[in-house]
Amino acid sequence: MSTLSVAIGRQLQLGEAEIDVLRLGALLHDIGKIGVPDEVLRKPAKLTSEEFEYIKRHPALGARILRLVPFLAPHLPLVELHHERPDGRGYPFGLHAEQIPRTVAIVHVADAFDALTSARAYRPGRPAPEAMFELHRCKGAEFDPAIVDALDLALPGVAADLRHEPALRQLLGKATA
Numbered sequence: 001m002s003t004l005s006v007a008i009g010r011q012l013q014l015g016e017a018e019i020d021v022l023r024l025g026a027l028l029h030d031i032g033k034i035g036v037p038d039e040v041l042r043k044p045a046k047l048t049s050e051e052f053e054y055i056k057r058h059p060a061l062g063a064r065i066l067r068l069v070p071f072l073a074p075h076l077p078l079v080e081l082h083h084e085r086p087d088g089r090g091y092p093f094g095l096h097a098e099q100i101p102r103t104v105a106i107v108h109v110a111d112a113f114d115a116l117t118s119a120r121a122y123r124p125g126r127p128a129p130e131a132m133f134e135l136h137r138c139k140g141a142e143f144d145p146a147i148v149d150a151l152d153l154a155l156p157g158v159a160a161d162l163r164h165e166p167a168l169r170q171l172l173g174k175a176t177a
Helices: 002-011 016-028 031-035 049-056 058-067 070-081 102-117 128-137 145-162 166-176
Strands: none
Touching (some): 002 102, 031 058, 049 058, 058 070, 102 128, 102 145, 128 145
């Protein structure tokens, strides 16, 4: 997540201060999941509406945790807002595109790519090309189009830089085979 977020930020030519916020903010983005019951996080079937409500609380809980640590204040938006969508159908606030900070939109796209390509209790991970197809399909509504395009451009460089990492080799295995 952090590596992908930084790669997108660099592709978009963000300054080093924003890159530093992305680097740590992406690592912290799901810290609020410590307040979600394990049986919900690891459930191998579709979540009930009540269980999904637990999941939807994790950004606010993460923000509450970060507010206790003053030096993490710049990372707070990435934790609290990383499930907001350009079409206003995200959570926790239903923000629209122009209201979502660019660094938050970057983490949102990197998180979605990571979620699509990682195995879950209820499904296997998808190959990187399939994940990118899905992100492109949802541009504008779920994801900022410029950020999806930036990930598409940055991904080959990320793969080349980290090819020795076992997790990334597994992630890209089908894409580069």
